[in-house]
Amino acid sequence: MATHMQACASPKNTSKRSAISLERIGLLISLVVLIVIFAMISPYFLTLDNFSNMLLSLSLIGIVSAGMTIAIASGGMDMSVGSNMALTGVIVGSMLHSGMPQGLAIAAGLLIGLLIGVCNGISIAKVKINPLITTLATMIIVRGIAFLYSNGLSFGIYGTKPTFPDFGFWGRGILFGIPVPVILMVLVVAVVYVVLTKTAFGRDVYAIGGNAEAARVCGINVERNTIWVYLIMGVLSAFAGIILASRLTAGVPSAGTGYELNAISCVVLGGASLTGGQGKVEDTLLAVLVLGVLGNGFVLLGLSSFLQDVARGLILLLSVGIDQMRQRRAA
Amino acid sequence: MATHMQACASPKNTSKRSAISLERIGLLISLVVLIVIFAMISPYFLTLDNFSNMLLSLSLIGIVSAGMTIAIASGGMDMSVGSNMALTGVIVGSMLHSGMPQGLAIAAGLLIGLLIGVCNGISIAKVKINPLITTLATMIIVRGIAFLYSNGLSFGIYGTKPTFPDFGFWGRGILFGIPVPVILMVLVVAVVYVVLTKTAFGRDVYAIGGNAEAARVCGINVERNTIWVYLIMGVLSAFAGIILASRLTAGVPSAGTGYELNAISCVVLGGASLTGGQGKVEDTLLAVLVLGVLGNGFVLLGLSSFLQDVARGLILLLSVGIDQMRQRRAA
Amino acid sequence: MACGPILRLEGVCKSFPGVQALNHVSFDVLPGEIHVLMGENGAGKSTLIKIISGVYQADQGSLFVDERPVRISSPKIARELGISTVYQELTLTPALSVAENIFMGRLPRRRNSGFVDWAALYRQTRTLLDTLAIDLDPRELVGNLSVGYRQQIEIARALSLQAKLIILDEPTAVLTDEESSKLFRNMQLLKERKVGMIYISHRMAEVLNLADRITVMRDGGKVATIAGSEANYDELVRLMVGRNIDKNRLAKHPVRRDQPFLEVDNLSQSGVVQSCSFKIYPGEILGVYGLVGSGRTELARLLFGLEKSTSGSVKLNGTPLAIRCPRDAIRAGFGFLPEERRRHGLVLKLDVSRNINLANHEYLQSGGFVRAGLEKSLAEQGVRELAIKTPNLRQLVENLSGGNQQKVILARWLTHHPQPQILILDEPTRGVDVGAKAEIHRLIKELARQGMTVLMISSDMPEVLTVSDRIMVMREGGIVGEMLQEEATEEKIIFLAAHHQVC
Amino acid sequence: APREALVGYAVMRMVDEYWGNQIEGMKQAIKESRQPIKLEIADSNNDGQACLQNALSLIGRGVKVLMVSTPDPKIGGAIMEAAKKKKIPVISSDVYIEGSYFLTHDEVKAGELMGEYAGKYFNAKFKGQKAKVAILTHAAVASQVNQRISGFKAAFTKVVPNAVYLPVMDAEGLREKGANVMADILTAHPDVNIMFGINDDITLGAASAVEARGMSAKVACFGQGGIGEASFQALLDTNSPFKATTAFMPNGHGRAVIQQYIIPLLNGKKVPAKVFSPLKVADGSNAKEFLK
Ligand SMILES: Nc1ncnc2c1ncn2[C@@H]1O[C@H](COP(=O)(O)OP(=O)(O)OP(=O)(O)O)[C@@H](O)[C@H]1O
Ligand SMILES: Nc1ncnc2c1ncn2[C@@H]1O[C@H](COP(=O)(O)OP(=O)(O)OP(=O)(O)O)[C@@H](O)[C@H]1O
Ligand SMILES: [Mg+2]
Ligand SMILES: [Mg+2]
Numbered sequence A, B: 001m002a003t004h005m006q007a008c009a010s011p012k013n014t015s016k017r018s019a020i021s022l023e024r025i026g027l028l029i030s031l032v033v034l035i036v037i038f039a040m041i042s043p044y045f046l047t048l049d050n051f052s053n054m055l056l057s058l059s060l061i062g063i064v065s066a067g068m069t070i071a072i073a074s075g076g077m078d079m080s081v082g083s084n085m086a087l088t089g090v091i092v093g094s095m096l097h098s099g100m101p102q103g104l105a106i107a108a109g110l111l112i113g114l115l116i117g118v119c120n121g122i123s124i125a126k127v128k129i130n131p132l133i134t135t136l137a138t139m140i141i142v143r144g145i146a147f148l149y150s151n152g153l154s155f156g157i158y159g160t161k162p163t164f165p166d167f168g169f170w171g172r173g174i175l176f177g178i179p180v181p182v183i184l185m186v187l188v189v190a191v192v193y194v195v196l197t198k199t200a201f202g203r204d205v206y207a208i209g210g211n212a213e214a215a216r217v218c219g220i221n222v223e224r225n226t227i228w229v230y231l232i233m234g235v236l237s238a239f240a241g242i243i244l245a246s247r248l249t250a251g252v253p254s255a256g257t258g259y260e261l262n263a264i265s266c267v268v269l270g271g272a273s274l275t276g277g278q279g280k281v282e283d284t285l286l287a288v289l290v291l292g293v294l295g296n297g298f299v300l301l302g303l304s305s306f307l308q309d310v311a312r313g314l315i316l317l318l319s320v321g322i323d324q325m326r327q328r329r330a331a
Numbered sequence C: 001m002a003c004g005p006i007l008r009l010e011g012v013c014k015s016f017p018g019v020q021a022l023n024h025v026s027f028d029v030l031p032g033e034i035h036v037l038m039g040e041n042g043a044g045k046s047t048l049i050k051i052i053s054g055v056y057q058a059d060q061g062s063l064f065v066d067e068r069p070v071r072i073s074s075p076k077i078a079r080e081l082g083i084s085t086v087y088q089e090l091t092l093t094p095a096l097s098v099a100e101n102i103f104m105g106r107l108p109r110r111r112n113s114g115f116v117d118w119a120a121l122y123r124q125t126r127t128l129l130d131t132l133a134i135d136l137d138p139r140e141l142v143g144n145l146s147v148g149y150r151q152q153i154e155i156a157r158a159l160s161l162q163a164k165l166i167i168l169d170e171p172t173a174v175l176t177d178e179e180s181s182k183l184f185r186n187m188q189l190l191k192e193r194k195v196g197m198i199y200i201s202h203r204m205a206e207v208l209n210l211a212d213r214i215t216v217m218r219d220g221g222k223v224a225t226i227a228g229s230e231a232n233y234d235e236l237v238r239l240m241v242g243r244n245i246d247k248n249r250l251a252k253h254p255v256r257r258d259q260p261f262l263e264v265d266n267l268s269q270s271g272v273v274q275s276c277s278f279k280i281y282p283g284e285i286l287g288v289y290g291l292v293g294s295g296r297t298e299l300a301r302l303l304f305g306l307e308k309s310t311s312g313s314v315k316l317n318g319t320p321l322a323i324r325c326p327r328d329a330i331r332a333g334f335g336f337l338p339e340e341r342r343r344h345g346l347v348l349k350l351d352v353s354r355n356i357n358l359a360n361h362e363y364l365q366s367g368g369f370v371r372a373g374l375e376k377s378l379a380e381q382g383v384r385e386l387a388i389k390t391p392n393l394r395q396l397v398e399n400l401s402g403g404n405q406q407k408v409i410l411a412r413w414l415t416h417h418p419q420p421q422i423l424i425l426d427e428p429t430r431g432v433d434v435g436a437k438a439e440i441h442r443l444i445k446e447l448a449r450q451g452m453t454v455l456m457i458s459s460d461m462p463e464v465l466t467v468s469d470r471i472m473v474m475r476e477g478g479i480v481g482e483m484l485q486e487e488a489t490e491e492k493i494i495f496l497a498a499h500h501q502v503c
Numbered sequence D: 001a002p003r004e005a006l007v008g009y010a011v012m013r014m015v016d017e018y019w020g021n022q023i024e025g026m027k028q029a030i031k032e033s034r035q036p037i038k039l040e041i042a043d044s045n046n047d048g049q050a051c052l053q054n055a056l057s058l059i060g061r062g063v064k065v066l067m068v069s070t071p072d073p074k075i076g077g078a079i080m081e082a083a084k085k086k087k088i089p090v091i092s093s094d095v096y097i098e099g100s101y102f103l104t105h106d107e108v109k110a111g112e113l114m115g116e117y118a119g120k121y122f123n124a125k126f127k128g129q130k131a132k133v134a135i136l137t138h139a140a141v142a143s144q145v146n147q148r149i150s151g152f153k154a155a156f157t158k159v160v161p162n163a164v165y166l167p168v169m170d171a172e173g174l175r176e177k178g179a180n181v182m183a184d185i186l187t188a189h190p191d192v193n194i195m196f197g198i199n200d201d202i203t204l205g206a207a208s209a210v211e212a213r214g215m216s217a218k219v220a221c222f223g224q225g226g227i228g229e230a231s232f233q234a235l236l237d238t239n240s241p242f243k244a245t246t247a248f249m250p251n252g253h254g255r256a257v258i259q260q261y262i263i264p265l266l267n268g269k270k271v272p273a274k275v276f277s278p279l280k281v282a283d284g285s286n287a288k289e290f291l292k
Helices: A002-021 A025-041 A048-073 A081-097 A102-125 A131-150 A168-172 A180-198 A200-210 A212-217 A222-248 A259-269 A281-301 A305-330 B002-021 B025-041 B048-073 B081-097 B102-125 B131-150 B168-172 B180-198 B200-210 B212-217 B222-248 B259-269 B281-301 B305-330 C045-052 C075-080 C098-102 C118-131 C147-159 C177-192 C204-210 C233-241 C296-303 C326-331 C341-345 C352-356 C372-385 C402-414 C434-449 C461-467 C490-498 D017-033 D048-061 D073-085 D107-125 D139-159 D175-188 D200-212 D228-236 D250-266
Strands: C007-016 C019-029 C034-039 C060-065 C068-070 C083-086 C165-169 C196-200 C213-218 C221-227 C262-269 C273-280 C285-290 C311-316 C319-321 C334-337 C422-426 C453-457 C470-475 C478-484 D005-011 D037-043 D065-068 D090-093 D101-104 D132-137 D194-197 D220-225 D242-247 D274-276 D280-283
Touching: A025 A281, A025 A305, A048 A081, A048 A180, A048 A200, A048 A222, A048 A259, A048 A281, A048 D175, A081 A102, A081 A131, A081 A222, A081 A259, A102 A131, A102 A222, A131 B259, A131 B305, A168 A180, A168 A222, A180 A200, A180 A222, A180 A281, A200 A212, A200 A222, A200 C352, A212 A222, A212 C341, A222 D175, A222 D200, A259 A281, A259 A305, A259 B131, A281 A305, A281 D175, A305 B131, B025 B281, B025 B305, B048 B081, B048 B180, B048 B200, B048 B222, B048 B259, B048 B281, B048 D048, B081 B102, B081 B131, B081 B222, B081 B259, B102 B131, B102 B222, B168 B180, B168 B222, B168 D073, B180 B200, B180 B222, B180 B281, B200 B212, B200 B222, B212 B222, B222 D048, B222 D073, B259 B281, B259 B305, B281 B305, B281 D048, B305 D037, C007 C045, C019 C034, C019 C045, C019 C060, C019 C196, C034 C045, C034 C204, C034 C233, C045 C083, C045 C165, C045 C196, C075 C083, C083 C147, C098 C118, C098 C147, C118 C147, C147 C165, C147 C177, C177 C196, C177 C204, C204 C233, C213 C233, C221 C233, C233 C434, C262 C296, C273 C296, C273 C478, C285 C296, C285 C434, C285 C461, C285 C490, C296 C422, C296 C453, C326 C334, C334 C402, C341 C402, C352 C372, C352 C402, C372 C402, C402 C434, C422 C434, C434 C453, C434 C461, C453 C461, C461 C490, C470 C490, C478 C490, D005 D017, D005 D048, D005 D250, D017 D037, D017 D250, D037 D048, D037 D250, D048 D065, D048 D073, D065 D073, D065 D250, D073 D090, D090 D250, D101 D250, D107 D139, D107 D194, D107 D220, D107 D242, D107 D280, D132 D139, D132 D175, D132 D200, D139 D194, D139 D220, D175 D200, D194 D200, D200 D220, D200 D228, D200 D242, D228 D242, D228 D280, D250 D274
Parallel strands: C019 C221, C034 C196, C034 C213, C083 C165, C165 C196, C285 C453, C285 C470, C334 C422, C422 C453, D005 D037, D005 D065, D065 D090, D090 D101, D101 D274, D132 D194, D194 D220, D220 D242
Antiparallel strands: C007 C019, C007 C060, C060 C068, C213 C221, C262 C273, C262 C311, C311 C319, C470 C478, D242 D280
């Protein structure tokens, strides 16, 4: 009998265990297949230069998506990230434009982001307004303020060099041969990873997202933690906004449009659910990478932008489809 | 025993029931207050002409939001509505452009919408890909196809008059002094209301959205119903796309952008939750109205679009905030 | 045909990752028979019935209905075959009405159109509820009802299907004795109509009363099937657990009743809890009994800061307490096991370790970081002490059997640091098997002896009678009586709980 | 005092500097004219339907003259219909609406100006190389900007006959996208030497990518718009690969509307069906003038 049990159980067992560690195998397969295909078609694809480019272009969405993973894990979301980036960029840009020191400008930018985050957090946690509605409202408001403040114009940030003491460093600098925004993204992802998996706050976030009522019963301070979630999100968005301003050598009030949806898609593509309680920042990063490789490869191939869209959509469906098929076969 | 229960239960009951009828009091208050304010500031606001305009401007988002209420009640959402509108418009436009009969063109448009819906439905219900990801992918794909098909250009539909046998009727016609799109919106909302509240399908949708596993266990065909939900959504989007094409006298491949998010916001603003199982089309309509009045009033007041944004965001927060306060006071 | 089994299973196997839930189980149900399934938590009972009702597919083995081989690939097909089920985990949709939940998936329609015939729906529901003596408004939203009522709705749904096989997975776990006996009466009627029934319960008394046959399972396999008339308590326990359990009266320890530990004075919440005043002494186990809706759960939630009281005060060790939220309560030394484990107790999508440590985040951290080793060892301790059946600590709680889920919440407070001074347990052994139940009772006693104060709400009369030092009875939100364990009898308690039913 | 004459403007997208500056120019011209004109602005945010709606709202408000810059030319039918009913003259700005008075830049001409300039620049600076041209567009508004591209190509080909054009890529009209896409193009085609963007935002982004590659001497970027400080600052910077742009001079454009259309129309005068507003090539040599 015991032997039989073994026989019955073992094949299933291993298949499932591998399934757990390879939850996002579909994305991984997509990533590898895409890289192989692009490498075969375009000789430029596998160059260091190109990889550095590609990573640079996805660094900002990477930062924002990392933050979004926390928000979604907590059972919410943040639609105001793009506007936040814009307002921060504009404020930092205008301050630098008028000759203020870099440190002050950056601090002011981060503070703005923090404030937006806290407002979101209070509205969601205390007033209990749905996160989508709250952040949609702040998205509109903050974008409006960015335009009001700048009167629709950009603040050029001139003469900054991509070396450290200058503002250009953050968006255009190179360190150890790697673009600075890429390094910053890796840092942010690493920090978010540690926060989500190693800290008590991270534990609280998953509990709140999974079942806020149970979390409350267990003495978790749901309100305070939720405010923290949006505060972090706000600061990360501001951070991304500052890097973007540095990259563009301008604070642009229309910057960051569409980041919110992109970031949410990456998180969900990474396997999280909008009902909360789930989500891993490493999987989000994988999704960001897939989308980044796609965008980069398509341009290298010179694919028309309309065809790009169609292909991108199909590949999205395929990668998630693979996972679903596997999981169902396993079940 | 029975009497006791009655006595005990009734206070809870009634308090609850009154809360239900006034659930969206915040929105209602906003609506009334806004109307009063706008009427006081602008003499044009309360004219019939203006109201007809305003309703006209919100008729399409009204139609799409009505459909979105079903999708969200079923526990999903549909991001592809805007692209669907665009593709339908382009196809219908091109067919009319090349002289095909109106009936055929409209039928083809609706069929396209239906197909998109069915694809969404199958991917969500059968392949079990997350609704957000599925419809985001089709959103990109369908938009790409619209651009590919039209090569980025619009198909002008010239010389159609807003009288019935002509295509112009659907978007620009007037019936009993009311713009036709408004009448169509009212019809759609009424049908959706009946579907959601009076039909077995509607109740199944709530059951599925509320607890899909329970619905399945009770013998509800979750998959088939889900496919139907997206099919309906697809047809309604196509319908909106056709009206839009008629209004714009052109099939425009970039039409309908942003409808998805607007519609989702209206449904959530109307009190539904993205976790599903809730949502009333009449509340959605209320939210659509509030946003419509806001947009219209701001233009009448000549408010700068940046200030408009700020004001709109604040009013959104306020209306939902009021409801939350009330509910918490009641609880 | 009348004597052939309605349902027969042969060599059914089912495995989940890391768990062989069913291992070559064969089993049958005859018309008009109540076939009881017994076994420890996680023995595979629920899995078995889920295979019969089409929720899961067997990996191996065959099913026969009326001796015809069938493939039950969905719950819908099971229904069509005349099988109807009350699941262990409630399957109601809170946003819909009582009537809609009962007739979910088969709402009456107007002249075969797609339109719901609301009048007929409410009429049929009314009739059904009346015949089952369930006092509920068909239009009430299920979300507003307590678990007891919800369970009755589930039962009503299953019984209304006119099935030839009805499966009941721990239906009485959340019912009080009176509600249970209503169910038993209905089961007798069904029996006369030759309906077959599979009945799962951990309540030995019920089982011995009802069963025509009893099948005992252990570790996914069938141990034995015996006739109900031949079964006795010790025999069944031995079959289930593989050993005898010590059902000697648990040793009593003296409680000093001079300085109350917790003093509750005139605590009220409008309409639900009415001027409750009572005291609990250190190391005392105060049992609270009452019928469905008597306000016990509400009282517990008030004490724990989950609801706001409209008036009244609470003193701990003589000092007034201001508890605004569960956090305050936990800081003050409270621990709370909620009545509805899935709604208030567990984060289903998180694993066993996380769930056990859910209330322990503050203790586990050092400088904000979770001490992973400590977290793991606490979880291991919880799993060990309560013998939680799980393949590993990373298993999602969602995948545990009902009884094991309950144990996870208990483990949470046993491993909590600092150790709670007072535990509020709302139906602590709901869904827990006999062996584990005895173990938990012993544990509660042991904790009390070490000085922990326990407020134990229970609808399980023997539990109330044996475990409590003192017993309090509630009715209509108020406390209607109180007695020491020595003075307590079942009759006295029932009398207090149910008497004066007229307003 | 006479009642203020209400003039409505359904503007395409106020967030673009172009339209902001145009409105600025209109306001200045109104002030200078000392006429009692009140300007009402409604922003369509690049949405055809919103534009239509705004136009109808403005008509409902009783404007004396309606001005529209629509994201898509073919939605004009409905606007004209409503305006005709109330006998309100309609001016279309930049994008033609059938039956309206049309104030515009010649889009083809704008492209041609840059094509010619870029061709000459190429012959002067990159003599002996093969011309390889990257073009970045904003696909969503293709119907509006395609003329710029065709104008550019035609004029450039005239000067540099055997130029190679890479497939037109979408940069969504955004600076960030311009930078990302250009970086990728430079990888795939390191021998690109001419870049043309349908607006300055894209071109500025692309220029920053070129700079980041250290290819400023090898690639020249050409834009369209000449709006806002950023473009002109870049043109002034000799190290920047951004060499020239067609200045659309929105400010002058705005002034032209007021002076050549609105004031005459309000005074019941006859006006021409079409007015071209001025275009000018801006490069390092004259950028200072634009910065005031
Ligand atoms: N979906 C699932 N995934 C993984 N394991 C599962 C799943 N469902 C059940 N199990 C495991 O299968 C075993 C049998 O579970 P089952 O629910 O049948 O037990 P049970 O006899 O009903 O117990 P209880 O008396 O506690 O309800 C348990 O070990 C459980 O953890
Ligand atoms: N969320 C709710 N909305 C409305 N009424 C409720 C709600 N929760 C409980 N009630 C009602 O309040 C009363 C007290 O319920 P409570 O759950 O405290 O009783 P109980 O004695 O614990 O009974 P049970 O055995 O059902 O748990 C009951 O009439 C119940 O129906
Ligand atoms: Mg079970
Ligand atoms: Mg209770």
